[in-house]
Amino acid sequence: MFADLYQAIILEHYRNPSNVGLVEDGLQARNSHPSCGDKVLLSLRLDGQRISEAKFLGEGCSISQASLSMMTEAVTGQTVDEVKAVYQAFRRMLYGEEPNEELLGDMVALHGVSKFPARVPCATLGWETLALLLQLDDGSVGDDPSDQPCG
């Protein structure tokens, strides 16, 4: 499904995910992708416009959980505007555009998911949840049915 290097990055995050847990008294949102069994409780702390802490409790496939691990790493310490730029770059990548490696870092490992539309909601689960919490969606990046949590 993926080039070996990308597969290794995804499996490493799946086996040893970063930022597992719950931010006490933080913003929280639950989301799921029922057809794959992916679930997440995402929590984060905002210091003004900056995310100072982001954690998740999740279960599901390797793509969903690796994406959550990478996402929480990527957004910690970033401002809401910076996160929005990464979110949009991530979605564009999953809709088949060439990834912006500067913005996406390790997350380019998920580029191959764009060839498997049924798995795209796995990769975007965490980001859609973050978008709900931070109200990132302003309609500037195409329509996405997974914007609506299922189930």
Ligand code: ZN
């Ligand atoms: Zn999944």
